[in-house]
Every structure is written in structure tokens, then in C-alpha cells.
Amino acid sequence: MSPHLVFDIAHLLAGAMVLISLMMLYQDRLTALIKVFALQAVALAASVAWQAYAHDAPHLYVTAAIALIFKAIALPLALQRMVTRLGLHRQVETAVATGPTMLAGLGLVGLSLVIMLPVTATSDPLAREDLAFALSVVLLGLLMMVTRRNAVSQIIGFMSMENGLILAATGARGMPLVVEISVAFSVLIAFIVIGVVLFHIRERFDTVDVDALDRFRGGRS
């Protein structure tokens, strides 16, 4: 296969992840947001599998499989069930309106290109643009975490941020411990999701709106 095609497919998949991150920013229903997140996890799995093939690194297939099974199928199903069973407000409550958020998101993508491309000029070309895309996904995930009030959408923001990190880790040629790191991250996410259920955030607060948590700060400082 020509090396150009290898690059192009890798960039196509990584670019798709950035686009999907932007798509997440304007979802106004939790169920739709969860579906878009699942789509991003599929794109991540495809991207990691492609890196595994292109770099001839079979252990990365494990990471791809984790992304596909855990993040594209199991977690969205669990979150979906949680949202319907708890009867959460389906509406995503935003702290900042969608328009400015999208503009900020575009700015962040530009920022990560400006930061990453010059400093990686000497690196492996396959890793180079992937890293810029990965930083965009990380920053967009962070943006989503700060602009949403709802705990479930914050979790999704965090998971999408983590997708970006896995993309960066698999893009770095021959990086050790990638599989271990993706497992560690999966544990972290599972903890967060279980935490929401186990800590009975809903039971105690009637809503997963994080603003409700803030109310309990009254009188303490």
C-alpha cells in the first residue's frame, strides 16, 4: 500500500474524531449526546486499529478492542439505561449557550494546530498531525466539561477527552504501556459511572445537575 494512503486514512479517522467532538458540543438531548459519543468511540477504535496495522503493532488491537467493546457498546448502553431509568431531564443543561461554545471549540482546534505542528516538525509524520488532532479532542472534551452542568454530560466530556489521549498514545510510535494505560483509564471511567449510581447522586439531589451539589456548600467555607 502506498505510504500516502496510510497517512490519509490515519488522518481521515483522526479528523473524524475532531468533527465528532464538535458535534457533541451542540447536542441538546442526553440520549443523542450518548449516541454521538458512541460514534466517536467507534472512530477511535478504527483509528487505533489502523495504527496497529500501519505500525505493525499487534498489541494495539487490544486497545482498539477495549475502545470498541467498552466505550462504543457497553458504556453507552449503561448510560442510556441510567438516563431512562432515572428519568433524568433529557434536556442537556448548558452553562454557556451553544453558539459561543461552538466558536470557542473552533478556536481550540485552531490553537492546538498552532501549538502542535511547529513543535513536532521533526517527528514522525504519521504521529505529527495525529497529535494535533488528539490535542483538539482533549481540549474539546475539557470545554464540554466546563460548559455543561449535568453530571452525565460532564462524564461524557471526560470520556471524550480520554479518547483524545488514547489517540495520542497510539499515535506515538512504539510507545510502551499503551494497553495498560487504556485499561487504567477504563477503570477510572467505570469508577466515575459507578460513582454516580452508587453515591446515589440522583436519590439525594433529585437531579444530576451539579449545581444542586453546590447548594450544599451554604454555610461552609
Add this chain to the structure above:
Amino acid sequence: MTAMTVLLATPALAAVLLALWPAYRSGAWINVLACAISFGAAVGLMVHRPESGALLLVDDLNSVFVLLNSFVAFTTAVFSATYIAHEVESGRLNSLNLRAYHAMYQVLLFAMTLALVSNNLGVMWVAIEVATLSTVLMVGLYRTPEAIEAAWKYFMLGSVGIALALFGTILVYMAAQPVVGEGQDGMVWSVLVTRAAQFDPALLNLAFVFLLLGYGTKVGLSPLNAWLPDAHAEGPTPISAVLSGLLLNVALYAVLRFKMLLAANPAALAPGPLLMSMGLASLLIAGVMLYRRRDIKRLFAYSSIEHMGLIAFAFGIGGPLANFAGLLHMVMHSLTKSAIFFAVGHVAQVKGTQKLSEIRGLTTSHPALGWSLVIGTLAIAGLPPGGVFMSEFLLVTSTFEQPFPLMLLALPLVVGLLIAFGALMLKLSAIAFGAPSPGTAPVKASYLPMVVHLALVLMAGIYLPAPLVAWFQHVAGLLG
């Protein structure tokens, strides 16, 4: 069996055992025993230092941290045993909570030790992540709305910090890969530090920014400290002691390792000014915030932010004297702050509240406890003859010795120290003296951990043994 195996295996096995052990009272003593064995192993590590490999590394720098870590973990376990007995009697915790608590305590100890002795940057990252997870569970242990809020906030901010740190670690690998080659070696710190001079400086700079933001969140440096006061105030007090005294240090240790990496590359940016500005900002902001605290545990949590700022500032200045001061200050802060939290834990139990306004006249109603708190607070505020005074004095003098524009930083440093001193004195006089507030029942406390810590701190202020000075001086040299 080597000391290293014992050091790592004891907490790992104890965590499993304690998760399955049904009786909480004996569980508490198993916890103490496991910590004692770990401490013994850490001392063994000093006597006979193992060869460093690709996975584990023991040098003069991290042996300071390992020894301090296992010592404070041990004394905190002793304190915890009496503390939780009271919590069970008052019905705040049940035996299932306590099983989780004891198991997580050992998981935390394991993760912190692994982060300290790991030579592989990826393993270090995973270990710090596990440490974060176990403390989140412990912070949320009481299941009150406040505790859940604190745990959630800590969880979210801690996870973001962890994520940024991973991105920085990946960038370090990317910088190393063209020089060191692909695979395991690209993540081994001792390999990286010898070859760092050839790394691409731009990539290394960017990596350090992410690492400083990421691990800096866990150190509690301003402006990334929002999680810290909540997590300290709402969890069980032994956890506040371990968080302040140990976990912040472990995160700082990670920052220091990367700082050494950058220092080895002459073309990379100097990490000092970044650390100095974050440190000074933490000192000044936390100092001012101290005045408005109404909760005793939050008060001392802000004081931890202040002291972590001082330590970061000291390492930021660099040079043998300031590094020595930073290292000494770190040890003194860990010992003093955990002693204060031991006292505060019992105070909150006898008074039934953490509100500063409802705690009065402690030296009258509980002389031993009250005076220990007074001594501890005076020591942490930096009064002689405490060890904290000595390290702060060294820090201020070494700042004055800097070349012209840098020496001006001594001014905000001294102002910050005075602000914090004033706040602590104000709060202390209110809670320690005057007519006692209700809640005069005698305490069932073991004063031993508190007394040992305070005695060590006072001793260090008067006389530092020569081998210790030589050891710290060597480490200060290593840090550059």
C-alpha cells in the same frame, strides 16, 4: 526477599486481606501492623539499597520521600485506630464502610509507594491515578451530601489533572523517541535523564507545561486548588492527614522528576520561573483565604496549599541552598500538618462540630489536646524553635542571595508568610483560649503519634543530625 518486595507487597496483600476481614476493630490493628512492616521495609531500603532496574529506581531523592511516606502512613494508621473507634460508637460509620476504608488505605499506600519508586514514567502515572481513585472513595466515605460533593469535585478535577499529565507524558516520549528509540526505554526516567540533552527542546517545553498543570492540580498549586479544601474537610480526618502530608508530596515528586529532565537539556525552558510564580500565587492567595475560614479542617487545608506553594517556590529558585530548604520544609510540613490533623480529628469528635465559631477554650477543657494543637499551629505558622521556622528562614535568606531582580521576590515571600502567620494566630487564639464551649467530655485518644511528630519537628528546629544534613545536601545538588 528484598526490602523492595516487602515494601510493595505488604500494602498490596494487606489491601486484599482487609477487604475480606469482617471485624473492623482487629482490621484497624492489621492496618497498623501492615504499615509498620512497610515502614520497616523502607528503613531496610536505606540500609541496603537495591540495584535500580528499568522498572524500579531508588536514589537519594526518592528515598527521602519513601521514608517520610511510610513513617507518616504508619503513625496515621495508629491515630486512625482510635479515631474510627469513636466514629463507630457515634454511628457515623458501619463495619462495611470500615472494611472499604482500611482496604483503600492500603491501596493508597501501595499506589503512593509505587509512584515513588517507579522508574517508568507510565507506571508512575498509573500509580498516581490509582492513588487518586482510592482517596476519592475515602473522601466520600460519610455519604453526606457535602462529602459526595467534595468527592465528585475532587474526582472531576483530579481526573482532568491526571489526563493532562498523561498527555505531557506522551509528549515526553515523543521527544525521547528519535534519540532513545522505540519501546520500553523511551519511558524509563534514568535513561531519559542521561540523554535529555539531545531531545527536541520545543516538544519538551510543551510536555512540561502539560505535566505541571496536570500534576500541579494534584499538588494543589494555585489556581488549580479548588478540590483540595473540600476533600480535606469532608473525608475522615486520617485521610486529611494523609492527603496533606503525603499525597501532595507524591505529586510534587512527579513534578520534580520532570523538572530534572528539563534541567538536563540546556536548550529547554527553565522550569524554575513557572514553579516560582505558581508557588508564590498559592502562598499569597491561600494566605489571604485563611482569614475567612469558618471550618477548622478547611483552615488547615488552606494552610497546606500555602505550604505546598512555599515548597514549589523553593524548588523553583533552585540551587543547593533553596533546594535544601524546600526539601526540609516538605518533611517538616508533612510531620507538622499530620500532627495538627490528628489533634483536629479528636477536637472535632469531642466538640461534635468542625465550625470554628463553636470551638472555644480548648486549653481549658482538654489541656493535652489543646496545647498540642497550639504547639502544632505555632510550629506550622513558622515560629522558632520549630523545624518549619528553620526551613522558612533558609528559604528567605536564599531568596535574598539571588541576583538583583530575583531577590525582590523575597518581599512577596515575606509578606505571604506574615499574612498566613497572622491568620493562624487569630484563629488559634479564638479556639484555644477563653471560656470553653460545650462538649467537655474527656477524649479517648492516643496522643503518641501526635507527640512523636511534634517532638521530631521541634528537635529538627534545634538540631539536625549531620548524616541527615549531608543526605539532604546531596539531594539538593541532584535537583540542580
